[in-house]
Amino acid sequence: MNGLERRIDEAKECLDLPLDDAAIDRLRAGTLARAHRRERTRRTVVSVAAVLALGVGISTLRGWPSEAPRVATDERSGDATRPILPRATEVRVTRDGRVEVDGDATGVRTREATSRRVVLELRAGAARFEVAPHPERTVEVQAGEARITVLGTAFIVEHHEAAVRVEVVYGEVDLDCHGSSHLLRTGDQRDCANESADAPRSEGPRDGRAHESVLSSPRLERGERPSSRRRIETPTGAGDWRDLAAEGDFDGAYRAMQAPGARAVTDHPEELLKAADVARLSGHAAQAIGPLERILTQHARDPRAPLAAFTLGRLHLDELGNPRAAAEAFALARRLRSDGPLAQDALAREVEARSRAGEDRVAQRLAEEYVRTYPTGTRIRSVRRFGGLE
Amino acid sequence: MTAKVIPLPRSGSDRPAREPEPSAPGEKPRFDELFRRHAAYIGRLCVRLVGDPAEAEDIVQDTFVAAIRGAHTLEDLSGVRSWLTKIAVRECIRRMRLRRARRFIGLDSTDAKISMPGASPDQQALLKQLFAVLDRVPAKDRVCWGLRYLHGERIAAIAEYCNCSVATVKRRITSTQLTIEEALGT
Numbered sequence: 087m088n089g090l091e092r093r094i095d096e097a098k099e100c101l102d103l104p105l106d107d108a109a110i111d112r113l114r115a116g117t118l119a120r121a122h123r124r125e126r127t128r129r130t131v132v133s134v135a136a137v138l139a140l141g142v143g144i145s146t147l148r149g150w151p152s153e154a155p156r157v158a159t160d161e162r163s164g165d166a167t168r169p170i171l172p173r174a175t176e177v178r179v180t181r182d183g184r185v186e187v188d189g190d191a192t193g194v195r196t197r198e199a200t201s202r203r204v205v206l207e208l209r210a211g212a213a214r215f216e217v218a219p220h221p222e223r224t225v226e227v228q229a230g231e232a233r234i235t236v237l238g239t240a241f242i243v244e245h246h247e248a249a250v251r252v253e254v255v256y257g258e259v260d261l262d263c264h265g266s267s268h269l270l271r272t273g274d275q276r277d278c279a280n281e282s283a284d285a286p287r288s289e290g291p292r293d294g295r296a297h298e299s300v301l302s303s304p305r306l307e308r309g310e311r312p313s314s315r316r317r318i319e320t321p322t323g324a325g326d327w328r329d330l331a332a333e334g335d336f337d338g339a340y341r342a343m344q345a346p347g348a349r350a351v352t353d354h355p356e357e358l359l360k361a362a363d364v365a366r367l368s369g370h371a372a373q374a375i376g377p378l379e380r381i382l383t384q385h386a387r388d389p390r391a392p393l394a395a396f397t398l399g400r401l402h403l404d405e406l407g408n409p410r411a412a413a414e415a416f417a418l419a420r421r422l423r424s425d426g427p428l429a430q431d432a433l434a435r436e437v438e439a440r441s442r443a444g445e446d447r448v449a450q451r452l453a454e455e456y457v458r459t460y461p462t463g464t465r466i467r468s469v470r471r472f473g474g475l476e
Numbered sequence: 477m478t479a480k481v482i483p484l485p486r487s488g489s490d491r492p493a494r495e496p497e498p499s500a501p502g503e504k505p506r507f508d509e510l511f512r513r514h515a516a517y518i519g520r521l522c523v524r525l526v527g528d529p530a531e532a533e534d535i536v537q538d539t540f541v542a543a544i545r546g547a548h549t550l551e552d553l554s555g556v557r558s559w560l561t562k563i564a565v566r567e568c569i570r571r572m573r574l575r576r577a578r579r580f581i582g583l584d585s586t587d588a589k590i591s592m593p594g595a596s597p598d599q600q601a602l603l604k605q606l607f608a609v610l611d612r613v614p615a616k617d618r619v620c621w622g623l624r625y626l627h628g629e630r631i632a633a634i635a636e637y638c639n640c641s642v643a644t645v646k647r648r649i650t651s652t653q654l655t656i657e658e659a660l661g662t
Contacts, residue, residue: 088662093599094602095625097595097602097606098524100592101527101590101626102520103516103529113536113537114508114512117544121540
């Protein structure tokens with residue numbers, strides 16, 4: 087063995103691809119997604135070839151949708167809402183009632199879209215929903231026997247043959263399962279069976295980790311959830327603003343918070359988050375900054391701190407027009423919990439914020455990180471767009 | 477009515493999430509089991525052939541996608557790793573050829589990133605130079621050399637993975653070795 091061979095022999099031991107359990111899970115999910123996509127493409131190609139060979143027009147062939155997607159119209163804006171497609175698709179309901187879709191799939195429909203109510207149906211597959219809060223509009227997602235009423239949040243719904251799984255990324259949803267109501271908060275996950283059979287309840291993993299499940303379709307990217315949720319007991323005889331907020335009357339809650347003699351917002355992360363929500367949802371976005379920043383400065387170790395940072399980022403980006411401040415907030419959300427359920431979204435939104443702030447090189451670098459870390463991420467399209475990777 | 481909630485089906489056992497339930501003897505392996513047992517090995521193989529970790533991960537996924545589609549052809553269960561290696565090697569060759577073609581017509585002028593955790597600065601420099609040279613070598617020659625000197629495979633096994641004779645493997649390895657020594661010295 088000559089000198090070069092000896093040096094190569096020593097150096098080759100450093101050529102490695104360390105794959106921990108999380109990376110294996112990610113690659114496994116990516117592999118299944120890729121296999122499904124290619125099978126769908128193969129069927130489409132075969133179908134098109136068959137049509138051309140027969141010399142006939144478009145017909146109902148295997149793998150093609152059996153009916154045209156329905157389109158509903160927003161009464162207030164008059165804009166037609168586009169049909170939305172599932173399979174790890176991202177669905178956004180904007181503040182002005184538009185339903186936007188990132189991605190494609192074939193299992194989600196808009197059943198209703200008015201100024202007061204938006205109803206979406208997930209017939210199959212998986213989709214990530216993000217709903218801009220609006221005090222006068224309810225948003226509901228129907229999937230199988232589950233009815234998810236949105237209270238200003240982002241959540242994931244997977245509709246499988248046996249059950250519908252709902253996981254809340256941030257915010258709150260009310261899940262109606264076979265007539266029983268369940269309030270799910272950030273990090274909560276619940277299954278709703280599609281059959282009326284006795285079965286053990288599933289409240290979420292005991293060890294704080296996401297369920298491993300053998301699914302025929304790929305799961306959306308998710309990370310660890312907080313291992314425990316510390317519930318803060320509000321003082322007895324809590325002031326009216328808290329009650330009004332719990333009832334969804336955010337305008338009333340905001341007025342109550344300002345009223346002379348009102349009980350002050352206590353310095354607990356849960357209450358500070360509520361106060362920020364009241365300010366945001368009553369149209370006083372700038373007033374939400376204080377409580378959120380308080381959480382980050384005084385309660386940075388609290389499990390809710392990443393959510394506070396993320397919410398702050400959204401405020402700055404979506405409502406206050408401060409992309410640079412938003413980018414810092416999203417970056418902080420990731421630093422506080424790099425493996426949490428918000429990390430993927432925080433990175434995606436930081437890409438957008440950096441791009442809007444004119445920091446194109448940073449946006450590109452972060453976009454590359456996103457594509458590398460979450461190859462089947464739900465925001466991959468927008469990340470590629472804002473990161474200049476298209 | 478009380479809400480009925482059930483966890484989505486797993487493998488039907490209480491096995492911890494990270495360990496796939498093994499197939500019964502003689503049964504075709506489940507995808508999860510196949511993936512967890514062999515993905516790390518295939519990943520290591522690919523990164524030693526192509527260098528770039530992102531590309532290696534991509535090839536791992538393509539390998540197992542091909543495995544899903546071709547699972548019905550797998551008869552000898554004891555040869556699963558060898559079967560997967562052949563698929564991965566084929567995919568590595570395809571991507572190397574594509575990359576060379578893109579470089580030839582000027583569509584790709586960037587150097588591949590190399591995954592070398594724990595390498596000293598000297599080793600990093602050597603590996604970068606080595607892969608820069610390998611980028612100019614025909615893909616089949618490069619793969620034979622890489623399997624031999626970076627992955628430590630026997631000549632007979634390389635012949636099986638590359639679907640060629642032992643003599644051809646030796647010729648390709650020698651040709652690549654000469655190119656490397658001309659570029660980097662001995």
